[in-house]
Amino acid sequence: MFKTATAAVAAGLLLAGCSSEGSSGSAETAEGYPNKQIQLMLPWGAGGDSDVIARTINKYLEEELDVKIVVTNMGGGGGTIGAQEFMKQNPDGYSMLAGHDSIAVSHLMGKADFSYDDFEPVSLMTTANQLIATNVANDWENMQDVVDELKENPESISFGASIGSTTHIVPLGIMDSQDVKFNIVAYEGTAQRTQALLGNHLDLGSTTIPAAKEYMKANQLKMLGIASEERNPALPDIPTLKEQGIDFVNATNRGYFFPKDTPQEIVDVMDEALKNVAENPEFIKEMEAMGVDVNYKDTEEYTNYLEDDVEHLEGMLTRQNIIEK
Numbered sequence: 001m002f003k004t005a006t007a008a009v010a011a012g013l014l015l016a017g018c019s020s021e022g023s024s025g026s027a028e029t030a031e032g033y034p035n036k037q038i039q040l041m042l043p044w045g046a047g048g049d050s051d052v053i054a055r056t057i058n059k060y061l062e063e064e065l066d067v068k069i070v071v072t073n074m075g076g077g078g079g080t081i082g083a084q085e086f087m088k089q090n091p092d093g094y095s096m097l098a099g100h101d102s103i104a105v106s107h108l109m110g111k112a113d114f115s116y117d118d119f120e121p122v123s124l125m126t127t128a129n130q131l132i133a134t135n136v137a138n139d140w141e142n143m144q145d146v147v148d149e150l151k152e153n154p155e156s157i158s159f160g161a162s163i164g165s166t167t168h169i170v171p172l173g174i175m176d177s178q179d180v181k182f183n184i185v186a187y188e189g190t191a192q193r194t195q196a197l198l199g200n201h202l203d204l205g206s207t208t209i210p211a212a213k214e215y216m217k218a219n220q221l222k223m224l225g226i227a228s229e230e231r232n233p234a235l236p237d238i239p240t241l242k243e244q245g246i247d248f249v250n251a252t253n254r255g256y257f258f259p260k261d262t263p264q265e266i267v268d269v270m271d272e273a274l275k276n277v278a279e280n281p282e283f284i285k286e287m288e289a290m291g292v293d294v295n296y297k298d299t300e301e302y303t304n305y306l307e308d309d310v311e312h313l314e315g316m317l318t319r320q321n322i323i324e325k
Contacts, residue, residue, distance in 0.1 A: 033093055033266055033269055034065050034067045034093060034094065034269075035067070036067060036094065037067055037068040037069065037070055037094075038065070038067060038068070038069045038070070038093075038094050038095070038096060039069075039070050039072060039089070039094060039095045039096070040054065040058065040069050040070065040071045040072070040096050040097075040098060041072050041074065041082050041083070041085065041086040041089075041095065041096070041097045041098070042054050042071050042072065042073050042074070042082065042098045043074055043075065043079040043080070043081065043082025043083045043085075043086070043097070043098075043099070044073065044075045044079055044082070044189065045073055045075035045189060045191070046073045047191070048189065048190050048191065048211070049128060049190065049208050049210050049211050049252070050098065050100065050252075050254060051071075051073060052210060052290070053125075053126055053128075053210075053254055053287075053290070053292060054071065054098040054254070055071060056283070056286055056287070057125060057126075057274075057277060057283070058071065060277040060280055060282075060283045061273060061274065061277050064273040064274075064276050064277060065273050069096075075188075075189065076188070077106075077111065077112075078102055078105075078106055078111060078162045078163070078164050078165030078188075079099070079100075079102040079103070079106065079165060080102075080106050080111055080112040080164075082097075083097060083099065083103060083112070083114070084112070084114070086259070087114065087118060087119075087259065087260075089259050090259065091120070091258060091259040091260060091261045091262040091263070092262070092266075093258065093262055093263070093266035093269075093270070095258070095259060096122070096256055096257065096258060096270070097119065097256065097257040097258075098254065098255075098256060099119070099254070099255060099256070099257050100166060100252050100253055100254045100255065101166045101169075101252060101253055101309060101313075102164075102165040102166045103115060103116055103119075104116060104306070104309055104310045104313055105164060105165055105166055105168065105169060105313060106164050106165060108310070108313055108314055108317055108323055109163075109164040109168075109317065109322060109323065110164075110323075111163075111164035111165075112164075115310070116306045116307075116310065118260055119257035119258065119259065119260055120257060120258040120259065120260055120261070120262045120267055121255065121256075121257055121299060121302045121303050121306060122255065122256040122257060122258055122267055122270050122271050122274065122299060122302070123255055123256055123270070123271050123274040123275065123278075123296060123297065123298060123299065123302055124253060124254075124255040124295060124296060124297035124301070124302045124305060125254055125255055125256065125274060125277075125278060125294070125295070125296060126253070126254045126287060126292050126293060126294055126295055127251045127252070127253050127254075127292070127293045127295040128208040128209065128210070128251055128252045128254075128290075128291070128292045128293070129208070129226055129227050129228035129232065129249070129250065129251040129293075130167075130170050130206040130207070130208060130226070130227045130250045130251060130252070131206065131207050131208060131209065131212055131223045131225070131226050131227075131235075131238065132146075132170070132204055132205075132206060132223065132224045132225050132226075132227070132241075133197055133204065133205055133206070133207045133212060133215075133221045133222070133223055133224070134197065134203060134204050134205075134221065134222060134224060135197055135198065135200040135220070135221060135222075136219055136220060136221060136222050137200055138200070138203065138222075140224055141224070142224050142225060142239065142244055143174070143224045143225040143241055143244045143246055144244045144245060144246075145224075146204065146224065147174075147178050147180055147245075147246065150178075150180035150181065150182065151178075151180055154180065154181045155181050155182065155183040156183070157182055157183065157203045157204060158182070158183045158184075158185045158202055158203040158204065159171040159182040159183070159184050159185065159202075159203065159204045159205065160184075160185050160186075160187045160193040160196055160197070160202045160204070160205040161184055161185070161186065161187065161193075161205070161206070162186070162187060162188060162189060162193075163184075163186045166250075166252050167190075167193070167205075167206045168184070169250055169313065169316070170206040170227065170250055171184050171204075171206075172184075172316065172317070172320050172322065173227070173248040173250055173316060174241070174246060174248055175320060176248070176316050176319055176320055177246050177247050177248045178246060182204075185202060187202075187205075190207065190211055193205045193207075194207065194211065194215070197221055198215065198220055198221070204224075206227075206250075207221075208252065208291070208292075209232065209234050209235060209290060209291025209292070210290040210291060210292065213234075213291070216235075223235065223238045225238065225239055225240065225241045225243075225244055225246070226238050226239070226240055226241070227240070227241050227248055227249050227250040227251070228240055228249060228251065229242070229249055232291055233288075234288070234289075234290075234291035235291065253295065253305075253309075255297075255302055256270070256274060258270070267299055268299070271298055271299045274296070275296060275298065278294050278296035279296075
């Protein structure tokens with residue numbers, strides 16, 4: 001089926017090339033697409049959630065496309081450095097970006113001069129809800145204990161976050177819901193934040209199930225709540241924030257992007273391949289084992305989701321006086 005779709009794409013593009021002088025380059029690029037290895041920019045360091053999830057997707061995507069996908073990790077700036085570098089790539093379908101909500105957050109907070117509009121969305125693939133973690137030595141048993149203490153002593157509890165990235169949204173969202181104030185402390189990434197939590201140099205930090213599981217098993221970190229609509233089957237004993245009276249849901253939603261102006265026919269081929277990955281029972285099983293939800297959205301659905309995401313984030317950041325609308 002996939003080879004047939006690819007052939008149809010190539011034929012359509014060749015016809016388009018005959019009718020338009022300027023489109024011949026796109027036709028040549030798309031003929032038989034893909035027919036060589038694809039470079040995937042991952043704008044975070046190796047070993048984190050985004051890296052593990054992307055490499056798992058790649059394993060199945062390589063089977064769908066019958067080409068190699070080579071990952072480049074380029075961390076820093078809450079994902080902005082790698083994404084900025086990616087924008088220099090040619091829109092020929094052989095460079096992809098693994099991105100998530102940090103693109104919008106960084107732009108809204110003035111950490112980046114680009115947003116979703118500067119890329120071609122392909123597909124949303126996974127959703128991983130945020131957990132609130134603390135050292136097991138601390139007395140808090142749930143997030144309501146934390147909120148009660150903050151109401152008595154504002155900013156008395158520190159919350160680690162990568163400023164201008166997705167983890168920054170978690171304390172801001174809780175503050176927005178409960179009218180309390182954390183002492184938000186900057187950490188560049190998950191690894192630094194986790195080490196601070198393990199050493200009890202930091203009171204709270206957000207994490208996800210893949211990152212937290214080993215530390216929970218070792219009885220080093222405990223989870224005070226999960227920012228999801230319902231409890232996660234992978235951690236059924238962890239209550240949602242909503243159960244604790246905190247009306248806030250948050251997740252890292254990971255998807256794929258091409259450079260701006262990548263031909264739609266190429267986007268369609270990749271979207272179909274990612275859809276097949278998302279429907280693969282073995283892939284779903286691997287994600288479930290990590291506590292990650294497969295949440296595929298096609299190109300149109302993903303584009304609409306991204307627009308709604310920006311609107312939602314802008315409203316919350318405005319209420320918290322982080323930005324001016």
